[in-house]
Amino acid sequence: MLAIDPVLNERIARLGTLDTGLCNGDFLLTWEQSDTTIRFVLEAADVLERFVRAGVSTRVFDTGLGVSIFRDKSTRTRYAFRAACNLLGLATEELEESSSQISHGETVRETAAMIAFLTEVVGIRDDMFLGEGHEFMTEVAASVDESHRAGVLARRPAVVNLQCDLDHPTQSLADLRHLANVFGGLDALRGKRLAMTWAYSPSYGKPLSVPQGVVALMTRMGMHVTLAHPPGYELVDAPLDAAHRFATASGGSFRTTDSMTDAFTDADVVYPKSWAPLAVMRERTVLRRSGNRAGLAALEEHALATNARFKDWECTDELMGRTRYGRALYMHCLPADVSGVSCASGEVSRSVFERARLDTYREASYKPFIIAAILLVTRMRNAADALAELAADPRPRHPD
Amino acid sequence: MLAIDPVLNERIARLGTLDTGLCNGDFLLTWEQSDTTIRFVLEAADVLERFVRAGVSTRVFDTGLGVSIFRDKSTRTRYAFRAACNLLGLATEELEESSSQISHGETVRETAAMIAFLTEVVGIRDDMFLGEGHEFMTEVAASVDESHRAGVLARRPAVVNLQCDLDHPTQSLADLRHLANVFGGLDALRGKRLAMTWAYSPSYGKPLSVPQGVVALMTRMGMHVTLAHPPGYELVDAPLDAAHRFATASGGSFRTTDSMTDAFTDADVVYPKSWAPLAVMRERTVLRRSGNRAGLAALEEHALATNARFKDWECTDELMGRTRYGRALYMHCLPADVSGVSCASGEVSRSVFERARLDTYREASYKPFIIAAILLVTRMRNAADALAELAADPRPRHPD
């Protein structure tokens, strides 16, 4: 009854040729992952989605837990993580820090071990403070390593970055999968122009990890990436250095400008999005560590005043008209601040967003599959074999 | 080892004769559902309970998610939704709105799509404000429709009403299944007298959806339904119109009275329950939309004063004595406000409630099966075939 498309089998076979060596490892920053791993994740996400669209189960775990720790609000990524775990057969469990003691030093190490005993993956969002999120994730990873080496843990769970201060890999990989689908494959991205630009939002404090993740990943694909932002809205060094390095290696390019118009001109893809000023984010971390509440309030006031000076950084029809054939692909990680809809004045005009809206939903729809693919690459030695077995004897995912 | 009762197979076969056409649809208001669908849900709930009592698994989903959105407190319905999903093999996930942005306009549409990617059902409780709950559910339904038509969603999840401002279908259908069991089948309800009456509670603001759901559903069964309430406690038009229409079609009747005694006289079934005054609920919605907190407080004070005038609307032994043979079936959706137990003066006297208590637990026990049956009718084209397969090769639900 359940028919498996020959293309699916072919893709599974191709996946089998990619040796990532990441089994029992973590997935924290795309720029620390090999090209093979990046390719594996994209292809595996495609394979998993094909299974779902064929109505075939991809349950490879009989039991097991995916634990999530969200140190910031989340709808999309929280759902995507849980959907990804469920797709493979894992139950999920969220560590509520308000009802636990996980925080600093000793206790991070301890609590990480305590939630790892029968756990396959620990997914973490910690994106609020520069210099903290990635560090927290590496602490968790070091702890499960230690307990695994000591034989306390039967298996070492993977630590997966669901957004930190440096990178948002599940977002940027979903974005990349969207790009590949729109343009006709990863190879078709070579030479295409992408404008990753800052845009105005009334809430000035958004994480830097989305633009950082995008420039560091898309430059690997041979794209010509332009980063645009007002002065003061620079990004941290590591992903920018990676972007330069990858651009050189891939035959793409990477440059920075302080003009949104410049970035949009002849772009094939535009990604206009608000983020916080770097210096402010750094000072915020310092003030927070010293418990300086008055300082934090003053900083916020100052930041909002600065931010308000750049209200003209809005993705309008006029700007879109300057892109390639006036028809660049508009991207956003959602939710977007749409002028006249979710705020008076925001990142994008109503008319631009409304045309692109369903496309941004499609972009978001890849995230559960990307996360599931990351689970495959970090948990399985022979993912392709297991997937081939699923295709050979297909079990329905849902009733008919 | 697992024995399947021949009656179960017979019931499954009967289910196969009911063509509801609701696959991939929603379940929002009983009065918009066909008689066939109503019958299917009741019969399927019976079949599922028989499976459970035989210790046989009804897991039809291998993986998949049921997402719930609760905009009001809930113990019973929340549990029932999760138990129903688990019974069929779905994992559940609750959207916590405090940690997301789902609210009005644009964002409802967007968030609905974001939580639908690998979701089979979205169960929603939104019963706090007249004119809002049902509207919210239709917005969610329209959004998943749009994303499904655009190909973003591989499947369109069902939207299921777990209580809105108009109806509480999972409650009224559980109530109906209880009635059918007590009286010996749906046909035996024809001609029976049911008193759906207001009763006093110190908390005046309970939703109108339970009485609305009950009068609109029981009139379909040929019952003689009397609605009783003090002046000011009217219900909204749509379910009342439906009740009149259904009563005419079924050979039952529907009338309203302002006397609890009148309603109880010769009743076979009584359902005494507090609800809020209609005009107050309407004004509350207006005040809330305009953010008028002082107005809301004044309204509440006024409503409590009015409410206190009707303390004598209590289901007592004396009133029960006026029902058919003094032995009417007492029904309640729970928790009841029991005089001298959970409050000084409430909906029902301690002695009446204590006699009926286990019966009300039984009434509540049908809800998980009703919700699971609604999942079958909205998700499966051939539920009877799938259930027959489960019966033909029974798998234990739990160890022995």
Added chain:
Amino acid sequence: MLAIDPVLNERIARLGTLDTGLCNGDFLLTWEQSDTTIRFVLEAADVLERFVRAGVSTRVFDTGLGVSIFRDKSTRTRYAFRAACNLLGLATEELEESSSQISHGETVRETAAMIAFLTEVVGIRDDMFLGEGHEFMTEVAASVDESHRAGVLARRPAVVNLQCDLDHPTQSLADLRHLANVFGGLDALRGKRLAMTWAYSPSYGKPLSVPQGVVALMTRMGMHVTLAHPPGYELVDAPLDAAHRFATASGGSFRTTDSMTDAFTDADVVYPKSWAPLAVMRERTVLRRSGNRAGLAALEEHALATNARFKDWECTDELMGRTRYGRALYMHCLPADVSGVSCASGEVSRSVFERARLDTYREASYKPFIIAAILLVTRMRNAADALAELAADPRPRHPD
């Protein structure tokens, strides 16, 4: 591909010789359980862990729910309960009391029935107030009994104590399993000396259930148990009486001292841990019931002052030097208050804790298996048969 160790089969066979008679019962206090049941739980936990380390699934439930009620903060036990349920195939659901009405009298009875319809186990933590936790659990147990006898519930869920005011059986049994592993089996514990001693912590109000559970359980094993605490920090009678009774029966001993040094001298095992003063805990319950907030604040101030007089009750290198060969096993239920790490001055010095740290993680690692073993003993008539079937036809728990 999956190899089953012959030892595992042998252990399963041994399990089959233990007739506990606890199927459909509860697990509330270890001192009310038979020796056979205690032995079964320990052996079954060992068997389950062997399955996990062999990568073999122990999913015995096809569907079903484990409901938890946490009336106190919890990381470890909450995780352990969910992991245990998942290990056997149950989905979990937490009753959030803030969004429900479960509290006193009538409503406990009712809500217990409402969350039991398709539930296999109700796990409860209620350890905050002396005289309340165990009582609450017995109320829940009585309610599901009543509903089961009345036929409302198809199955009667087990009530499992995840820590009450009297006992913390999942902790003490995990502790016992750790002891057996360290010393080479339960029989090797005979004659060993265990010091269960109070230790200073800046937070004075920790439950008494851990020391109570430890002394009541370890005395059964023929151990020489010494309980040490400052005056005022006595424990409640029931577990102390049990400890005396068990010590006599097992050939061990049980004594109390007010000197930490005395207890440590020649001990094979030390368990230094803070707990609250008994009289204060009793008064707290009275004040709370009468809603006396000022009284509670005064009580807390007084208790902290008293507590501060015993800062020298700290597990130091010097004290450890007095134990058997200076090398007693250090135990703790975690999180420990480590001097200079999580507080200025606490239960244990940094150097003692750091040496023992991974050992305490190992101690904690047994808890999910103990809880799962309690599920087996309370839910299954023939656990050994079911486990033997799993071993005969092993299914992978996770992909390779």
